[in-house]
Amino acid sequence: MDELVRWLGVQLDEDERTAREAGGAAWEELPVSGWVHTSPLPDTEWQPPGYDHHVASAPLSSDRAHIVRHDPARVLREIDAKQRIIQVHNARDSWGMCVACPRDEKGAMQVEIEDCPILRALALPYADRPGYKESWRP
Known part of the structure; x- marks a missing residue:
């Protein structure tokens, strides 16, 4: 799993924990x-x-x-939606390539996972948190 995906998962886990502690x-x-x-x-x-x-x-x-x-209920729904998007990006085809990433006319991936504009956009709200890399900024 790529660093951006791991880091983003940690941020979502922290948001989920906080929302649940607030009652959910x-x-x-x-x-x-x-x-x-x-x-x-x-x-x-x-x-x-x-x-x-x-x-x-x-x-x-x-x-x-x-x-x-x-409110916490909305935060939990947003986390669920973001986790579903990340799951789609973690899905791999028989060649081990992301099934959701852009491809060229020959079917080759155009970007690496960390360069995926969707994952970068999902990480942007967390840009003020430790571990965010400016190279991830869309």
Whole structure:
């Protein structure tokens, strides 16, 4: 597996851990109070005591809307989507080449995995994290 793919997997694992520690549930705005709180989980999921709690206070409704839009539930969905994209790029054909990477008219891969524009784009939001290489920047 290539360095970019490994590094990106570590970033996604860290985001997943953080989102799960935050409860993994959706958040809702309480416009009257200026608070954002966790949404109740379905009855089928375990909830720690007092789970329905305030997670942020923001005086501006636009700030609360942004916080709600980027709740742990969305983060987990985004991680799942990114992991699926990476899985496609890790799939190899009978010659050991990435099945998703661009190819020339003869069927040869045009880029190495680390040069794949899709994987580079997936890594870009993590450019401020340790280990990111400027050579990965799209």
